Amino acid sequence: MSTITAFILAGFVAYAGAWYAGVIEGSFALLLLMASTVTGVYWLAEQLHFMPRRRAAAVLFDAERAQRLQALAAQGITSQEDDTPALQAREALLRQPWWLDWTAGLFPVIAAVFFLRSFLFEPFKIPSGSMIPTLHIGDLILVNKFHYGIRLPVLNVKILDNNPVERGDVMVFRYPPKPSLDYIKRVVGVPGDKIAYINKVLTINGQLVSKVSVPEFFDADTMRYSKQFEEAMPIGSRPADMGQQRAHRLLNDDRVPNFVSGINDFEFKENCSYNVEGVVCTVPEGNYFTMGDNRDNSLDSRYWGFVPDKNIVGKAFFIWMNFANPSRVGGFD
Numbered sequence: 001m002s003t004i005t006a007f008i009l010a011g012f013v014a015y016a017g018a019w020y021a022g023v024i025e026g027s028f029a030l031l032l033l034m035a036s037t038v039t040g041v042y043w044l045a046e047q048l049h050f051m052p053r054r055r056a057a058a059v060l061f062d063a064e065r066a067q068r069l070q071a072l073a074a075q076g077i078t079s080q081e082d083d084t085p086a087l088q089a090r091e092a093l094l095r096q097p098w099w100l101d102w103t104a105g106l107f108p109v110i111a112a113v114f115f116l117r118s119f120l121f122e123p124f125k126i127p128s129g130s131m132i133p134t135l136h137i138g139d140l141i142l143v144n145k146f147h148y149g150i151r152l153p154v155l156n157v158k159i160l161d162n163n164p165v166e167r168g169d170v171m172v173f174r175y176p177p178k179p180s181l182d183y184i185k186r187v188v189g190v191p192g193d194k195i196a197y198i199n200k201v202l203t204i205n206g207q208l209v210s211k212v213s214v215p216e217f218f219d220a221d222t223m224r225y226s227k228q229f230e231e232a233m234p235i236g237s238r239p240a241d242m243g244q245q246r247a248h249r250l251l252n253d254d255r256v257p258n259f260v261s262g263i264n265d266f267e268f269k270e271n272c273s274y275n276v277e278g279v280v281c282t283v284p285e286g287n288y289f290t291m292g293d294n295r296d297n298s299l300d301s302r303y304w305g306f307v308p309d310k311n312i313v314g315k316a317f318f319i320w321m322n323f324a325n326p327s328r329v330g331g332f333d
Helices: 002-021 028-074 084-094 104-120
Strands: 121-125 140-144 149-151 158-161 170-174 182-189 194-198 201-204 211-219 224-234 245-252 272-275 278-282 287-291 312-321
Touching: 002 028, 028 084, 028 104, 104 121, 121 312, 170 287, 182 194, 182 201, 211 245
Parallel strands: none
Antiparallel strands: 121 140, 140 312, 149 158, 170 182, 170 312, 182 287, 194 201, 194 278, 211 224, 224 245, 272 278
């Protein structure tokens, strides 16, 4: 078993190494699933076979030692031997071999991480400035995996509904052109919405979204000031839900033109029309329109299309650390 286990562990190392080197497109969820399955099999084997066998060997060792001492006592011989070697031999019989220690011994931890990450909360690191000023580069965030429903790990198939996706939610999803990548944007349009972003002004279902100027935002990474606004996003999960609003801040850059360039081909592209002033899209059923809060520096639905429901990962809601700026820890809208 030690040889087989060595090959299995080497396979995990090779997978991780090839992923790190960029030879393959790895999946941490798949890696965790495989690790949970393999260590779970070893854990069951340990509980049902290997541990009982080691305990039986220890019981037999104790019985043979007691019988030997009893035989000596019957001959009137009092044993003066040191018990240390016997105790060490007994401990060796009970000791878990390395190949079980590195598999069955890790199962509880791996299984707990797999469950938490797959069904409850998953940590992410913000790699770009597309969500500034809401989220900064280096922010370590938590994503609620069950807010929109329970999904099977790896397959990402929803098996249980929960809350609907609403406008204004900061959502993590699998990037439609390349699902192996995770993206984070703000939901602007839900199924049935008509979204117009013309001359950097957002309109939803013909209703102008309020945008009020606030003091400029200073980006310490780029050493630049940007115009900052507070936008009152109409929340809701249906086109008719336009009454309640939730405020968040966004940035605009006057140096960036209004028109959208570098548009990809995408499913339901016929639902969008582009011109020099911007874009107008009608969100198809089962899809969502997303935008970054750093409006002029965000690769979002304007460029690559809609986010299908099957790509949703969860709702981002909390910054648990930013090592460059610990004061950023806390919730966000």
